[in-house]
Amino acid sequence: MTVPSPPPRPPAPGPTSPPGEKPARPDSITVVIQLAVVVVICRWVVVPSMYSDARTDMIKQATEMKDAVGIQDVERFSTVMTIAALVLGAVMFAALAAAAVLLVVRGFWWARFLLGWMAVVIGVDMVFAVSGYLFGDGASADPLPQWTMIPRILMGVAAVGVLPAVMHPDTKKYVEAVEAHRRGGRRTGQRSGR
Secondary structure, three states: OOOOOOOOOOOOOOOOOOOOOOOOOOHHHHHHHHHHHHHHHHHHHHHHHHHHHHHHHHHHHHHHHHHHHOOOOHHHHHHHHHHHHHHHHHHHHHHHHHHHHHHHHOOOHHHHHHHHHHHHHHHHHHHHHHHHHHHOOHHHHOOOOHHHHHHHHHHHHHHHHHHHHHOOHHHHHHHHHHHHHHOOOOOHHHOOOO
């Protein structure tokens, strides 16, 4: 005796907008935006803990090149360059994340894959950091303080949450609809190479 399977469910009605207007934003896009903000905030929380290790490396490099470059005060130079490098890195991380999210919201289909790739990289980094602490000597080898594992784990979990949200079918439909709207109503399936 076979058990009958239920009939297939119709697709969930997504937010619709009148023809000619920009498509309504689905919940999956809102989740992508919110989780990307969480990732950036967690990254900013971790950045100050990198100062002492980065400054030690900068002092070593400044000492080696002080005669060639003409550095008068190695300590002050190292402090300024370390702060500048950490701030620049944090701003670049935020700008890259914001640009990827903005491109997804603006309807660039390839940005979905870029954002998904970025989320996978951050998620894999979290997995390696946690497994290093649990199964290896990560606590002694990691230059960051142990308290930074909390925002690093939160950052990784948020990034792992970005991946299914950005690859969600509603996100794909939204990106295709926004692309069609941006291009003046031309169908996105007519693109070459697809």
